[in-house]
Amino acid sequence: MNIHEYQAKTLLKGFGMPVLDGRVARSPDEASTAARALRAPLVVVKAQIHAGGRGAGHF
Secondary structure (H helix, E strand, C coil): CCCCHHHHHHHHHHCCCCCCCCCCCCCHHHHHHHHHHHCCCCCCCCCCCCCCCCCCCCC
């Protein structure tokens, strides 16, 4: 099954598992808005792609 991390977190949260809060952004403007909405002193931006497994992605 190929799902992104944000999709997996949604599934886990639905079953009552504790997960860190996060947002999905598809543009720089959305990322900026999402970062402000988290109201955290530090945020991390991660690109999520289907690359065939851990460490299998290539540039």
